[in-house]
Amino acid sequence: MKIKYLLCIGGLLIFLAGCTIKREVIQPSGYDFSTDILRLVPAETIAKVRELGVTIYEGRNPPNIEGAYLLAPLYMTKSSVPNEPVKPDGFNDYKIKVYAQNSANLTASLDTKSISKSTGSVAATSTGQGTYLAGNGNFFSLFVILETKRTTNTTRSRTVEVYSGELTTTGIRNLESTLFMLEDYGDPNNELIPINTGRAFKDSDGFSERITNFRLAATASKPEQGRITSIVPDGL
Numbered sequence: 001m002k003i004k005y006l007l008c009i010g011g012l013l014i015f016l017a018g019c020t021i022k023r024e025v026i027q028p029s030g031y032d033f034s035t036d037i038l039r040l041v042p043a044e045t046i047a048k049v050r051e052l053g054v055t056i057y058e059g060r061n062p063p064n065i066e067g068a069y070l071l072a073p074l075y076m077t078k079s080s081v082p083n084e085p086v087k088p089d090g091f092n093d094y095k096i097k098v099y100a101q102n103s104a105n106l107t108a109s110l111d112t113k114s115i116s117k118s119t120g121s122v123a124a125t126s127t128g129q130g131t132y133l134a135g136n137g138n139f140f141s142l143f144v145i146l147e148t149k150r151t152t153n154t155t156r157s158r159t160v161e162v163y164s165g166e167l168t169t170t171g172i173r174n175l176e177s178t179l180f181m182l183e184d185y186g187d188p189n190n191e192l193i194p195i196n197t198g199r200a201f202k203d204s205d206g207f208s209e210r211i212t213n214f215r216l217a218a219t220a221s222k223p224e225q226g227r228i229t230s231i232v233p234d235g236l
Contacts, residue, residue, distance in 0.1 A: 052200040062135035068214035158183035171209040
């Protein structure tokens with residue numbers, strides 16, 4: 001009987017050795033997010049973003065936040081990048097536009113513009129980013145997964161941006177945002193922040209007003225150079 005038992009165990013081990021075991025990221029109970037967010041944003045990433053001081057609102061009944069908003073003056077509040085000093089000011093103003101919100105699927109599209117304080121011209125842009133929503137009542141969080149490739153070299157990255165705040169009739173109160181690195185694809189040019197680190201920002205006057213002038217003259221804009229540091233210092 002013992003010999004047969006050992007043979008069975010041996011056969012099982014041989015079988016397992018020839019298999020690929022698929023591991024799934026299990027979200028802890030209590031995370032009230034859409035299926036898309038649960039699939040795309042690991043629980044440990046959400047925890048690390050919260051460690052940066054950025055509020056993440058859970059829930060599946062966010063407000064309709066369609067519209068354009070101005071984040072100015074924009075301040076850095078915290079960084080988890082090793083040895084990186086937090087310099088609050090010196091960052092470009094930032095415009096975001098949310099549209100095509102789908103309340104059933106909890107998705108939307110997002111355009112952004114980084115505006116130079118010194119020249120008023122567009123320093124970086126992005127268009128039609130897929131966005132996933134969470135929240136309840138007037139409180140919301142937007143999750144944006146970005147696959148980015150610089151136009152000047154082989155640098156690639158996968159990042160998540162999160163925007164959180166409270167919607168009011170005239171804008172967004174206490175708007176916070178973060179850029180968090182998920183994958184650097186080896187960072188061949190040594191120019192990215194490390195994986196699982198990020199930076200947190202806020203609109204320092206505590207209010208991001210609705211705007212109607214999201215579009216700027218075409219002559220002022222230039223192609224995006226890869227939003228590796230999507231909220232960039234003035235002049236870069």
